[in-house]
Amino acid sequence: MVVDVAGLTETMMVGPTESADPRRVTELAGIISSYNEATEKLLKSHEALGTEVLRLQDELASSDAQLQRSRRLAALGAMAAGIAHEIRNPLAAIQLYAGMLVEDLDGADDSDAAVPPERMRSAATNAEKICGLVRGLNAVVSDVLSFSRDIQPRPVDTDLRAVLLKAADVHRPAIDAAGIDLRIEVPSPTPRVAVDPVLIHQALLNLIRNAVEAMEPAPSRPDDARALTLSARTAAARLIIAVRDTGSGIATEDVDRIFNPFFTTRNTGTGLGLAIVHRIVDAHGGAIAVANDGGAVFTLNLPLAPLAETGAGS
Incomplete structure:
Protein backbone atom coordinates (compact mmCIF):
# COMPACT_ATOMS: atom_id res chain seq x y z
CA MET A 1 0.00 0.00 0.00
CA VAL A 2 1.35 3.45 -0.96
CA VAL A 3 0.73 6.13 1.67
CA ASP A 4 0.73 9.86 0.88
CA VAL A 5 3.01 10.90 3.74
CA ALA A 6 3.24 14.50 2.51
CA GLY A 7 -0.52 14.77 2.45
CA LEU A 8 -0.84 13.25 5.89
CA THR A 9 1.76 15.63 7.26
CA GLU A 10 -0.08 18.58 5.72
CA THR A 11 -3.27 17.38 7.39
CA MET A 12 -1.55 17.47 10.80
CA MET A 13 -0.39 21.05 10.15
CA VAL A 14 -3.83 22.61 9.41
CA GLY A 15 -4.79 25.75 11.27
CA PRO A 16 -7.08 25.89 14.31
CA THR A 17 -10.10 26.89 12.21
CA GLU A 18 -9.72 23.92 9.91
CA SER A 19 -10.72 20.37 10.73
CA ALA A 20 -8.38 17.47 9.95
CA ASP A 21 -9.63 14.33 8.32
CA PRO A 22 -9.76 11.79 11.20
CA ARG A 23 -8.89 8.93 8.84
CA ARG A 24 -5.71 10.64 7.69
CA VAL A 25 -4.73 11.44 11.27
CA THR A 26 -5.24 7.80 12.21
CA GLU A 27 -3.12 6.67 9.26
CA LEU A 28 -0.31 9.03 10.21
CA ALA A 29 -0.45 7.88 13.82
CA GLY A 30 -0.18 4.28 12.62
CA ILE A 31 2.81 5.12 10.45
CA ILE A 32 4.53 6.92 13.32
CA SER A 33 3.85 3.97 15.62
CA SER A 34 5.24 1.52 13.05
CA TYR A 35 8.27 3.76 12.57
CA ASN A 36 8.89 3.83 16.32
CA GLU A 37 8.61 0.04 16.53
CA ALA A 38 11.00 -0.41 13.61
CA THR A 39 13.44 2.05 15.19
CA GLU A 40 13.30 0.19 18.50
CA LYS A 41 13.94 -3.13 16.75
CA LEU A 42 16.86 -1.62 14.85
CA LEU A 43 18.35 -0.29 18.09
CA LYS A 44 18.03 -3.71 19.74
CA SER A 45 19.55 -5.39 16.69
CA HIS A 46 22.39 -2.87 16.75
CA GLU A 47 23.06 -3.57 20.42
CA ALA A 48 22.98 -7.33 19.82
CA LEU A 49 25.29 -6.92 16.85
CA GLY A 50 27.68 -4.82 18.93
CA THR A 51 27.74 -7.50 21.63
CA GLU A 52 28.38 -10.21 19.04
CA VAL A 53 31.20 -8.17 17.48
CA LEU A 54 32.87 -7.81 20.89
CA ARG A 55 32.53 -11.55 21.51
CA LEU A 56 34.02 -12.37 18.12
CA GLN A 57 36.85 -9.93 18.75
CA ASP A 58 37.61 -11.68 22.04
CA GLU A 59 37.56 -15.07 20.29
CA LEU A 60 39.81 -13.75 17.54
CA ALA A 61 42.26 -12.34 20.08
CA SER A 62 42.28 -15.67 21.92
CA SER A 63 42.78 -17.61 18.68
CA ASP A 64 45.55 -15.25 17.61
CA ALA A 65 47.28 -15.64 20.98
CA GLN A 66 47.05 -19.42 20.66
CA LEU A 67 48.43 -19.27 17.12
CA GLN A 68 51.32 -17.06 18.24
CA ARG A 69 52.03 -19.44 21.11
CA SER A 70 52.08 -22.40 18.74
CA ARG A 71 54.49 -20.58 16.45
CA ARG A 72 56.78 -19.71 19.35
CA LEU A 73 56.73 -23.29 20.55
CA ALA A 74 57.52 -24.55 17.05
CA ALA A 75 60.50 -22.19 16.78
CA LEU A 76 61.70 -23.18 20.23
CA GLY A 77 61.27 -26.83 19.31
CA ALA A 78 63.47 -26.45 16.24
CA ARG A 149 59.81 -33.59 17.09
CA ASP A 150 57.04 -33.10 14.56
CA ILE A 151 53.77 -34.51 15.89
CA GLN A 152 51.36 -36.03 13.39
CA PRO A 153 48.41 -37.79 15.08
CA ARG A 154 47.32 -41.08 13.50
CA PRO A 155 43.85 -41.80 14.89
CA VAL A 156 42.69 -45.40 15.10
CA ASP A 157 39.78 -47.21 16.71
CA THR A 158 40.74 -47.18 20.40
CA ASP A 159 39.33 -48.52 23.67
CA LEU A 160 39.24 -45.62 26.15
CA ARG A 161 39.49 -47.74 29.30
CA ALA A 162 42.45 -49.67 27.89
CA VAL A 163 44.33 -46.43 27.17
CA LEU A 164 43.83 -45.17 30.74
CA LEU A 165 44.78 -48.50 32.33
CA LYS A 166 47.89 -48.89 30.18
CA ALA A 167 49.20 -45.47 31.21
CA ALA A 168 48.36 -46.06 34.87
CA ASP A 169 50.12 -49.44 34.87
CA VAL A 170 53.42 -47.81 33.89
CA HIS A 171 53.30 -45.75 37.09
CA ARG A 172 51.72 -48.51 39.20
CA PRO A 173 54.84 -49.11 41.36
CA ALA A 174 55.05 -45.41 42.29
CA ILE A 175 51.28 -45.21 42.82
CA ASP A 176 51.28 -48.21 45.15
CA ALA A 177 54.43 -47.10 46.98
CA ALA A 178 52.85 -43.72 47.75
CA GLY A 179 49.62 -45.33 48.95
CA ILE A 180 47.59 -43.56 46.29
CA ASP A 181 44.04 -44.72 45.59
CA LEU A 182 43.75 -45.10 41.80
CA ARG A 183 40.30 -44.63 40.27
CA ILE A 184 39.34 -45.16 36.63
CA GLU A 185 36.06 -43.57 35.55
CA VAL A 186 34.79 -44.50 32.09
CA PRO A 187 31.14 -44.90 31.03
CA SER A 188 29.79 -48.41 30.51
CA PRO A 189 29.81 -49.79 27.90
CA THR A 190 33.30 -48.47 27.26
CA PRO A 191 33.28 -46.00 24.36
CA ARG A 192 35.48 -46.73 21.38
CA VAL A 193 36.92 -43.59 19.88
CA ALA A 194 39.19 -42.53 17.04
CA VAL A 195 42.36 -41.07 18.56
CA ASP A 196 46.10 -41.65 18.37
CA PRO A 197 46.60 -44.08 21.30
CA VAL A 198 50.40 -43.68 21.29
CA LEU A 199 50.27 -39.91 21.67
CA ILE A 200 47.42 -40.02 24.20
CA HIS A 201 49.42 -42.61 26.15
CA GLN A 202 52.45 -40.31 26.18
CA ALA A 203 50.36 -37.35 27.35
CA LEU A 204 48.80 -39.43 30.13
CA LEU A 205 52.21 -40.68 31.28
CA ASN A 206 53.35 -37.11 31.86
CA LEU A 207 50.14 -36.06 33.60
CA ILE A 208 50.06 -39.13 35.85
CA ARG A 209 53.73 -38.69 36.80
CA ASN A 210 53.04 -35.07 37.77
CA ALA A 211 50.01 -36.11 39.80
CA VAL A 212 51.93 -38.81 41.68
CA GLU A 213 54.77 -36.39 42.46
CA ALA A 214 52.25 -33.81 43.68
CA MET A 215 50.94 -36.33 46.23
CA GLU A 216 54.25 -37.53 47.65
CA PRO A 217 53.91 -38.34 51.35
CA ALA A 218 53.95 -35.23 53.52
CA PRO A 219 53.15 -34.62 57.21
CA SER A 220 50.25 -32.34 56.26
CA ARG A 221 48.61 -34.90 53.97
CA PRO A 222 47.05 -38.03 55.53
CA ASP A 223 47.40 -41.30 53.66
CA ASP A 224 43.68 -41.63 52.98
CA ALA A 225 43.66 -38.24 51.23
CA ARG A 226 45.82 -39.38 48.32
CA ALA A 227 43.72 -40.27 45.30
CA LEU A 228 44.33 -40.20 41.56
CA THR A 229 41.30 -40.21 39.26
CA LEU A 230 41.55 -40.83 35.53
CA SER A 231 38.32 -40.23 33.65
CA ALA A 232 37.30 -40.21 30.01
CA ARG A 233 34.03 -39.58 28.22
CA THR A 234 32.72 -38.43 24.86
CA ALA A 235 30.41 -35.50 24.22
CA ALA A 236 29.36 -33.93 20.91
CA ALA A 237 32.16 -35.49 18.85
CA ARG A 238 34.71 -34.50 21.51
CA LEU A 239 36.83 -36.62 23.82
CA ILE A 240 37.15 -35.29 27.36
CA ILE A 241 39.98 -36.79 29.45
CA ALA A 242 40.63 -35.57 32.99
CA VAL A 243 43.49 -36.35 35.37
CA ARG A 244 42.63 -35.32 38.93
CA ASP A 245 44.85 -35.52 42.02
CA THR A 246 44.46 -34.54 45.67
CA GLY A 247 47.77 -32.72 45.93
CA SER A 248 48.33 -29.09 46.84
CA GLY A 249 47.11 -27.82 43.45
CA ILE A 250 48.68 -25.24 41.15
CA ALA A 251 49.75 -21.86 42.50
CA THR A 252 47.73 -19.02 40.99
CA GLU A 253 50.84 -17.30 39.66
CA ASP A 254 51.92 -20.51 37.89
CA VAL A 255 48.68 -21.32 36.04
CA ASP A 256 49.45 -19.11 33.02
CA ARG A 257 52.98 -20.46 32.54
CA ILE A 258 52.66 -24.07 33.59
CA PHE A 259 52.71 -25.28 29.97
CA ASN A 260 55.77 -23.22 29.04
CA PRO A 261 58.85 -25.26 28.04
CA PHE A 262 61.41 -25.74 30.83
CA PHE A 263 59.10 -24.28 33.50
CA THR A 264 59.07 -26.38 36.66
CA THR A 265 58.44 -25.86 40.36
CA ARG A 266 60.44 -28.96 41.33
CA ASN A 267 64.14 -29.47 41.91
CA THR A 268 64.21 -32.38 39.49
CA GLY A 269 62.95 -32.89 35.96
CA THR A 270 63.31 -30.92 32.76
CA GLY A 271 60.13 -28.87 32.89
CA LEU A 272 59.15 -30.28 29.49
CA GLY A 273 56.51 -32.83 30.50
CA LEU A 274 53.51 -30.50 30.41
CA ALA A 275 54.90 -28.66 27.39
CA ILE A 276 54.96 -32.00 25.56
CA VAL A 277 51.36 -32.67 26.65
CA HIS A 278 50.36 -29.24 25.31
CA ARG A 279 52.01 -29.96 21.95
CA ILE A 280 50.25 -33.33 21.68
CA VAL A 281 46.87 -31.75 22.43
CA ASP A 282 47.61 -28.86 20.06
CA ALA A 283 48.53 -31.32 17.29
CA HIS A 284 45.11 -32.95 17.72
CA GLY A 285 43.42 -29.56 17.32
CA GLY A 286 42.27 -29.71 20.92
CA ALA A 287 42.71 -27.71 24.10
CA ILE A 288 44.06 -28.39 27.58
CA ALA A 289 43.01 -26.63 30.76
CA VAL A 290 44.14 -26.77 34.38
CA ALA A 291 42.10 -25.94 37.45
CA ASN A 292 42.27 -26.34 41.21
CA ASP A 293 39.51 -28.44 42.76
CA GLY A 294 40.71 -30.25 45.86
CA GLY A 295 44.00 -30.65 44.00
CA ALA A 296 45.01 -30.16 40.38
CA VAL A 297 42.70 -31.14 37.53
CA PHE A 298 44.07 -31.31 34.00
CA THR A 299 41.40 -31.61 31.30
CA LEU A 300 42.08 -32.57 27.69
CA ASN A 301 39.37 -31.64 25.16
CA LEU A 302 40.03 -33.30 21.81
CA PRO A 303 38.04 -33.51 18.57
CA LEU A 304 37.21 -37.05 17.48
CA ALA A 305 37.80 -38.40 13.99
CA PRO A 306 34.99 -40.60 12.59
CA LEU A 307 35.65 -44.27 13.35
CA ALA A 308 34.94 -45.19 9.73
CA GLU A 309 37.98 -43.19 8.61
CA THR A 310 40.44 -45.00 10.88
CA GLY A 311 42.14 -48.34 10.92
CA ALA A 312 41.97 -51.03 13.58
CA GLY A 313 43.44 -50.11 16.92
CA SER A 314 43.71 -51.24 20.51
Missing part, protein backbone atom coordinates in the same frame (compact mmCIF):
# COMPACT_ATOMS: atom_id res chain seq x y z
CA MET A 79 66.15 -24.74 18.31
CA ALA A 80 65.92 -27.38 21.04
CA ALA A 81 66.34 -30.16 18.48
CA GLY A 82 69.60 -28.65 17.25
CA ILE A 83 70.91 -28.21 20.79
CA ALA A 84 69.93 -31.75 21.77
CA HIS A 85 71.72 -33.33 18.82
CA GLU A 86 74.86 -31.30 19.58
CA ILE A 87 74.81 -32.51 23.19
CA ARG A 88 73.98 -36.15 22.57
CA ASN A 89 77.15 -37.08 20.64
CA PRO A 90 79.69 -36.00 23.30
CA LEU A 91 77.46 -37.50 25.99
CA ALA A 92 77.69 -40.86 24.26
CA ALA A 93 81.49 -40.68 24.28
CA ILE A 94 81.60 -39.66 27.94
CA GLN A 95 79.34 -42.55 28.88
CA LEU A 96 81.48 -44.99 26.90
CA TYR A 97 84.75 -43.95 28.55
CA ALA A 98 83.24 -43.76 32.03
CA GLY A 99 81.91 -47.29 31.56
CA MET A 100 85.34 -48.50 30.50
CA LEU A 101 86.83 -46.84 33.59
CA VAL A 102 84.39 -48.67 35.85
CA GLU A 103 85.31 -52.00 34.23
CA ASP A 104 89.06 -51.31 34.55
CA LEU A 105 88.78 -50.39 38.21
CA ASP A 106 86.55 -53.35 39.00
CA GLY A 107 89.15 -55.67 37.47
CA ALA A 108 92.13 -54.17 39.30
CA ASP A 109 93.87 -56.12 42.08
CA ASP A 110 93.34 -54.59 45.52
CA SER A 111 96.77 -55.91 46.56
CA ASP A 112 98.50 -53.70 43.99
CA ALA A 113 100.63 -51.39 46.14
CA ALA A 114 100.76 -48.74 43.42
CA VAL A 115 97.07 -47.98 43.87
CA PRO A 116 95.72 -48.07 47.42
CA PRO A 117 92.45 -50.02 47.74
CA GLU A 118 90.67 -46.96 49.14
CA ARG A 119 91.50 -44.95 46.04
CA MET A 120 90.42 -47.82 43.81
CA ARG A 121 87.05 -47.97 45.52
CA SER A 122 86.68 -44.20 45.44
CA ALA A 123 87.58 -44.07 41.75
CA ALA A 124 85.04 -46.78 40.99
CA THR A 125 82.36 -44.89 42.93
CA ASN A 126 83.14 -41.64 41.15
CA ALA A 127 83.13 -43.33 37.77
CA GLU A 128 79.70 -44.78 38.52
CA LYS A 129 78.51 -41.30 39.48
CA ILE A 130 79.73 -40.05 36.11
CA CYS A 131 77.69 -42.74 34.40
CA GLY A 132 74.65 -41.82 36.48
CA LEU A 133 74.95 -38.15 35.60
CA VAL A 134 75.33 -38.98 31.94
CA ARG A 135 72.22 -41.15 32.08
CA GLY A 136 70.37 -38.21 33.61
CA LEU A 137 71.59 -35.84 30.90
CA ASN A 138 70.61 -38.40 28.30
CA ALA A 139 67.10 -38.41 29.73
CA VAL A 140 67.02 -34.62 29.44
CA VAL A 141 68.09 -34.84 25.81
CA SER A 142 65.39 -37.45 25.17
CA ASP A 143 62.78 -35.10 26.63
CA VAL A 144 64.03 -32.22 24.48
CA LEU A 145 63.91 -34.36 21.35
CA SER A 146 60.45 -35.63 22.27
CA PHE A 147 59.27 -32.04 22.69
CA SER A 148 60.85 -30.83 19.46
Whole structure:
Protein backbone atom coordinates (compact mmCIF):
# COMPACT_ATOMS: atom_id res chain seq x y z
CA MET A 1 0.00 0.00 0.00
CA VAL A 2 1.35 3.45 -0.96
CA VAL A 3 0.73 6.13 1.67
CA ASP A 4 0.73 9.86 0.88
CA VAL A 5 3.01 10.90 3.74
CA ALA A 6 3.24 14.50 2.51
CA GLY A 7 -0.52 14.77 2.45
CA LEU A 8 -0.84 13.25 5.89
CA THR A 9 1.76 15.63 7.26
CA GLU A 10 -0.08 18.58 5.72
CA THR A 11 -3.27 17.38 7.39
CA MET A 12 -1.55 17.47 10.80
CA MET A 13 -0.39 21.05 10.15
CA VAL A 14 -3.83 22.61 9.41
CA GLY A 15 -4.79 25.75 11.27
CA PRO A 16 -7.08 25.89 14.31
CA THR A 17 -10.10 26.89 12.21
CA GLU A 18 -9.72 23.92 9.91
CA SER A 19 -10.72 20.37 10.73
CA ALA A 20 -8.38 17.47 9.95
CA ASP A 21 -9.63 14.33 8.32
CA PRO A 22 -9.76 11.79 11.20
CA ARG A 23 -8.89 8.93 8.84
CA ARG A 24 -5.71 10.64 7.69
CA VAL A 25 -4.73 11.44 11.27
CA THR A 26 -5.24 7.80 12.21
CA GLU A 27 -3.12 6.67 9.26
CA LEU A 28 -0.31 9.03 10.21
CA ALA A 29 -0.45 7.88 13.82
CA GLY A 30 -0.18 4.28 12.62
CA ILE A 31 2.81 5.12 10.45
CA ILE A 32 4.53 6.92 13.32
CA SER A 33 3.85 3.97 15.62
CA SER A 34 5.24 1.52 13.05
CA TYR A 35 8.27 3.76 12.57
CA ASN A 36 8.89 3.83 16.32
CA GLU A 37 8.61 0.04 16.53
CA ALA A 38 11.00 -0.41 13.61
CA THR A 39 13.44 2.05 15.19
CA GLU A 40 13.30 0.19 18.50
CA LYS A 41 13.94 -3.13 16.75
CA LEU A 42 16.86 -1.62 14.85
CA LEU A 43 18.35 -0.29 18.09
CA LYS A 44 18.03 -3.71 19.74
CA SER A 45 19.55 -5.39 16.69
CA HIS A 46 22.39 -2.87 16.75
CA GLU A 47 23.06 -3.57 20.42
CA ALA A 48 22.98 -7.33 19.82
CA LEU A 49 25.29 -6.92 16.85
CA GLY A 50 27.68 -4.82 18.93
CA THR A 51 27.74 -7.50 21.63
CA GLU A 52 28.38 -10.21 19.04
CA VAL A 53 31.20 -8.17 17.48
CA LEU A 54 32.87 -7.81 20.89
CA ARG A 55 32.53 -11.55 21.51
CA LEU A 56 34.02 -12.37 18.12
CA GLN A 57 36.85 -9.93 18.75
CA ASP A 58 37.61 -11.68 22.04
CA GLU A 59 37.56 -15.07 20.29
CA LEU A 60 39.81 -13.75 17.54
CA ALA A 61 42.26 -12.34 20.08
CA SER A 62 42.28 -15.67 21.92
CA SER A 63 42.78 -17.61 18.68
CA ASP A 64 45.55 -15.25 17.61
CA ALA A 65 47.28 -15.64 20.98
CA GLN A 66 47.05 -19.42 20.66
CA LEU A 67 48.43 -19.27 17.12
CA GLN A 68 51.32 -17.06 18.24
CA ARG A 69 52.03 -19.44 21.11
CA SER A 70 52.08 -22.40 18.74
CA ARG A 71 54.49 -20.58 16.45
CA ARG A 72 56.78 -19.71 19.35
CA LEU A 73 56.73 -23.29 20.55
CA ALA A 74 57.52 -24.55 17.05
CA ALA A 75 60.50 -22.19 16.78
CA LEU A 76 61.70 -23.18 20.23
CA GLY A 77 61.27 -26.83 19.31
CA ALA A 78 63.47 -26.45 16.24
CA MET A 79 66.15 -24.74 18.31
CA ALA A 80 65.92 -27.38 21.04
CA ALA A 81 66.34 -30.16 18.48
CA GLY A 82 69.60 -28.65 17.25
CA ILE A 83 70.91 -28.21 20.79
CA ALA A 84 69.93 -31.75 21.77
CA HIS A 85 71.72 -33.33 18.82
CA GLU A 86 74.86 -31.30 19.58
CA ILE A 87 74.81 -32.51 23.19
CA ARG A 88 73.98 -36.15 22.57
CA ASN A 89 77.15 -37.08 20.64
CA PRO A 90 79.69 -36.00 23.30
CA LEU A 91 77.46 -37.50 25.99
CA ALA A 92 77.69 -40.86 24.26
CA ALA A 93 81.49 -40.68 24.28
CA ILE A 94 81.60 -39.66 27.94
CA GLN A 95 79.34 -42.55 28.88
CA LEU A 96 81.48 -44.99 26.90
CA TYR A 97 84.75 -43.95 28.55
CA ALA A 98 83.24 -43.76 32.03
CA GLY A 99 81.91 -47.29 31.56
CA MET A 100 85.34 -48.50 30.50
CA LEU A 101 86.83 -46.84 33.59
CA VAL A 102 84.39 -48.67 35.85
CA GLU A 103 85.31 -52.00 34.23
CA ASP A 104 89.06 -51.31 34.55
CA LEU A 105 88.78 -50.39 38.21
CA ASP A 106 86.55 -53.35 39.00
CA GLY A 107 89.15 -55.67 37.47
CA ALA A 108 92.13 -54.17 39.30
CA ASP A 109 93.87 -56.12 42.08
CA ASP A 110 93.34 -54.59 45.52
CA SER A 111 96.77 -55.91 46.56
CA ASP A 112 98.50 -53.70 43.99
CA ALA A 113 100.63 -51.39 46.14
CA ALA A 114 100.76 -48.74 43.42
CA VAL A 115 97.07 -47.98 43.87
CA PRO A 116 95.72 -48.07 47.42
CA PRO A 117 92.45 -50.02 47.74
CA GLU A 118 90.67 -46.96 49.14
CA ARG A 119 91.50 -44.95 46.04
CA MET A 120 90.42 -47.82 43.81
CA ARG A 121 87.05 -47.97 45.52
CA SER A 122 86.68 -44.20 45.44
CA ALA A 123 87.58 -44.07 41.75
CA ALA A 124 85.04 -46.78 40.99
CA THR A 125 82.36 -44.89 42.93
CA ASN A 126 83.14 -41.64 41.15
CA ALA A 127 83.13 -43.33 37.77
CA GLU A 128 79.70 -44.78 38.52
CA LYS A 129 78.51 -41.30 39.48
CA ILE A 130 79.73 -40.05 36.11
CA CYS A 131 77.69 -42.74 34.40
CA GLY A 132 74.65 -41.82 36.48
CA LEU A 133 74.95 -38.15 35.60
CA VAL A 134 75.33 -38.98 31.94
CA ARG A 135 72.22 -41.15 32.08
CA GLY A 136 70.37 -38.21 33.61
CA LEU A 137 71.59 -35.84 30.90
CA ASN A 138 70.61 -38.40 28.30
CA ALA A 139 67.10 -38.41 29.73
CA VAL A 140 67.02 -34.62 29.44
CA VAL A 141 68.09 -34.84 25.81
CA SER A 142 65.39 -37.45 25.17
CA ASP A 143 62.78 -35.10 26.63
CA VAL A 144 64.03 -32.22 24.48
CA LEU A 145 63.91 -34.36 21.35
CA SER A 146 60.45 -35.63 22.27
CA PHE A 147 59.27 -32.04 22.69
CA SER A 148 60.85 -30.83 19.46
CA ARG A 149 59.81 -33.59 17.09
CA ASP A 150 57.04 -33.10 14.56
CA ILE A 151 53.77 -34.51 15.89
CA GLN A 152 51.36 -36.03 13.39
CA PRO A 153 48.41 -37.79 15.08
CA ARG A 154 47.32 -41.08 13.50
CA PRO A 155 43.85 -41.80 14.89
CA VAL A 156 42.69 -45.40 15.10
CA ASP A 157 39.78 -47.21 16.71
CA THR A 158 40.74 -47.18 20.40
CA ASP A 159 39.33 -48.52 23.67
CA LEU A 160 39.24 -45.62 26.15
CA ARG A 161 39.49 -47.74 29.30
CA ALA A 162 42.45 -49.67 27.89
CA VAL A 163 44.33 -46.43 27.17
CA LEU A 164 43.83 -45.17 30.74
CA LEU A 165 44.78 -48.50 32.33
CA LYS A 166 47.89 -48.89 30.18
CA ALA A 167 49.20 -45.47 31.21
CA ALA A 168 48.36 -46.06 34.87
CA ASP A 169 50.12 -49.44 34.87
CA VAL A 170 53.42 -47.81 33.89
CA HIS A 171 53.30 -45.75 37.09
CA ARG A 172 51.72 -48.51 39.20
CA PRO A 173 54.84 -49.11 41.36
CA ALA A 174 55.05 -45.41 42.29
CA ILE A 175 51.28 -45.21 42.82
CA ASP A 176 51.28 -48.21 45.15
CA ALA A 177 54.43 -47.10 46.98
CA ALA A 178 52.85 -43.72 47.75
CA GLY A 179 49.62 -45.33 48.95
CA ILE A 180 47.59 -43.56 46.29
CA ASP A 181 44.04 -44.72 45.59
CA LEU A 182 43.75 -45.10 41.80
CA ARG A 183 40.30 -44.63 40.27
CA ILE A 184 39.34 -45.16 36.63
CA GLU A 185 36.06 -43.57 35.55
CA VAL A 186 34.79 -44.50 32.09
CA PRO A 187 31.14 -44.90 31.03
CA SER A 188 29.79 -48.41 30.51
CA PRO A 189 29.81 -49.79 27.90
CA THR A 190 33.30 -48.47 27.26
CA PRO A 191 33.28 -46.00 24.36
CA ARG A 192 35.48 -46.73 21.38
CA VAL A 193 36.92 -43.59 19.88
CA ALA A 194 39.19 -42.53 17.04
CA VAL A 195 42.36 -41.07 18.56
CA ASP A 196 46.10 -41.65 18.37
CA PRO A 197 46.60 -44.08 21.30
CA VAL A 198 50.40 -43.68 21.29
CA LEU A 199 50.27 -39.91 21.67
CA ILE A 200 47.42 -40.02 24.20
CA HIS A 201 49.42 -42.61 26.15
CA GLN A 202 52.45 -40.31 26.18
CA ALA A 203 50.36 -37.35 27.35
CA LEU A 204 48.80 -39.43 30.13
CA LEU A 205 52.21 -40.68 31.28
CA ASN A 206 53.35 -37.11 31.86
CA LEU A 207 50.14 -36.06 33.60
CA ILE A 208 50.06 -39.13 35.85
CA ARG A 209 53.73 -38.69 36.80
CA ASN A 210 53.04 -35.07 37.77
CA ALA A 211 50.01 -36.11 39.80
CA VAL A 212 51.93 -38.81 41.68
CA GLU A 213 54.77 -36.39 42.46
CA ALA A 214 52.25 -33.81 43.68
CA MET A 215 50.94 -36.33 46.23
CA GLU A 216 54.25 -37.53 47.65
CA PRO A 217 53.91 -38.34 51.35
CA ALA A 218 53.95 -35.23 53.52
CA PRO A 219 53.15 -34.62 57.21
CA SER A 220 50.25 -32.34 56.26
CA ARG A 221 48.61 -34.90 53.97
CA PRO A 222 47.05 -38.03 55.53
CA ASP A 223 47.40 -41.30 53.66
CA ASP A 224 43.68 -41.63 52.98
CA ALA A 225 43.66 -38.24 51.23
CA ARG A 226 45.82 -39.38 48.32
CA ALA A 227 43.72 -40.27 45.30
CA LEU A 228 44.33 -40.20 41.56
CA THR A 229 41.30 -40.21 39.26
CA LEU A 230 41.55 -40.83 35.53
CA SER A 231 38.32 -40.23 33.65
CA ALA A 232 37.30 -40.21 30.01
CA ARG A 233 34.03 -39.58 28.22
CA THR A 234 32.72 -38.43 24.86
CA ALA A 235 30.41 -35.50 24.22
CA ALA A 236 29.36 -33.93 20.91
CA ALA A 237 32.16 -35.49 18.85
CA ARG A 238 34.71 -34.50 21.51
CA LEU A 239 36.83 -36.62 23.82
CA ILE A 240 37.15 -35.29 27.36
CA ILE A 241 39.98 -36.79 29.45
CA ALA A 242 40.63 -35.57 32.99
CA VAL A 243 43.49 -36.35 35.37
CA ARG A 244 42.63 -35.32 38.93
CA ASP A 245 44.85 -35.52 42.02
CA THR A 246 44.46 -34.54 45.67
CA GLY A 247 47.77 -32.72 45.93
CA SER A 248 48.33 -29.09 46.84
CA GLY A 249 47.11 -27.82 43.45
CA ILE A 250 48.68 -25.24 41.15
CA ALA A 251 49.75 -21.86 42.50
CA THR A 252 47.73 -19.02 40.99
CA GLU A 253 50.84 -17.30 39.66
CA ASP A 254 51.92 -20.51 37.89
CA VAL A 255 48.68 -21.32 36.04
CA ASP A 256 49.45 -19.11 33.02
CA ARG A 257 52.98 -20.46 32.54
CA ILE A 258 52.66 -24.07 33.59
CA PHE A 259 52.71 -25.28 29.97
CA ASN A 260 55.77 -23.22 29.04
CA PRO A 261 58.85 -25.26 28.04
CA PHE A 262 61.41 -25.74 30.83
CA PHE A 263 59.10 -24.28 33.50
CA THR A 264 59.07 -26.38 36.66
CA THR A 265 58.44 -25.86 40.36
CA ARG A 266 60.44 -28.96 41.33
CA ASN A 267 64.14 -29.47 41.91
CA THR A 268 64.21 -32.38 39.49
CA GLY A 269 62.95 -32.89 35.96
CA THR A 270 63.31 -30.92 32.76
CA GLY A 271 60.13 -28.87 32.89
CA LEU A 272 59.15 -30.28 29.49
CA GLY A 273 56.51 -32.83 30.50
CA LEU A 274 53.51 -30.50 30.41
CA ALA A 275 54.90 -28.66 27.39
CA ILE A 276 54.96 -32.00 25.56
CA VAL A 277 51.36 -32.67 26.65
CA HIS A 278 50.36 -29.24 25.31
CA ARG A 279 52.01 -29.96 21.95
CA ILE A 280 50.25 -33.33 21.68
CA VAL A 281 46.87 -31.75 22.43
CA ASP A 282 47.61 -28.86 20.06
CA ALA A 283 48.53 -31.32 17.29
CA HIS A 284 45.11 -32.95 17.72
CA GLY A 285 43.42 -29.56 17.32
CA GLY A 286 42.27 -29.71 20.92
CA ALA A 287 42.71 -27.71 24.10
CA ILE A 288 44.06 -28.39 27.58
CA ALA A 289 43.01 -26.63 30.76
CA VAL A 290 44.14 -26.77 34.38
CA ALA A 291 42.10 -25.94 37.45
CA ASN A 292 42.27 -26.34 41.21
CA ASP A 293 39.51 -28.44 42.76
CA GLY A 294 40.71 -30.25 45.86
CA GLY A 295 44.00 -30.65 44.00
CA ALA A 296 45.01 -30.16 40.38
CA VAL A 297 42.70 -31.14 37.53
CA PHE A 298 44.07 -31.31 34.00
CA THR A 299 41.40 -31.61 31.30
CA LEU A 300 42.08 -32.57 27.69
CA ASN A 301 39.37 -31.64 25.16
CA LEU A 302 40.03 -33.30 21.81
CA PRO A 303 38.04 -33.51 18.57
CA LEU A 304 37.21 -37.05 17.48
CA ALA A 305 37.80 -38.40 13.99
CA PRO A 306 34.99 -40.60 12.59
CA LEU A 307 35.65 -44.27 13.35
CA ALA A 308 34.94 -45.19 9.73
CA GLU A 309 37.98 -43.19 8.61
CA THR A 310 40.44 -45.00 10.88
CA GLY A 311 42.14 -48.34 10.92
CA ALA A 312 41.97 -51.03 13.58
CA GLY A 313 43.44 -50.11 16.92
CA SER A 314 43.71 -51.24 20.51
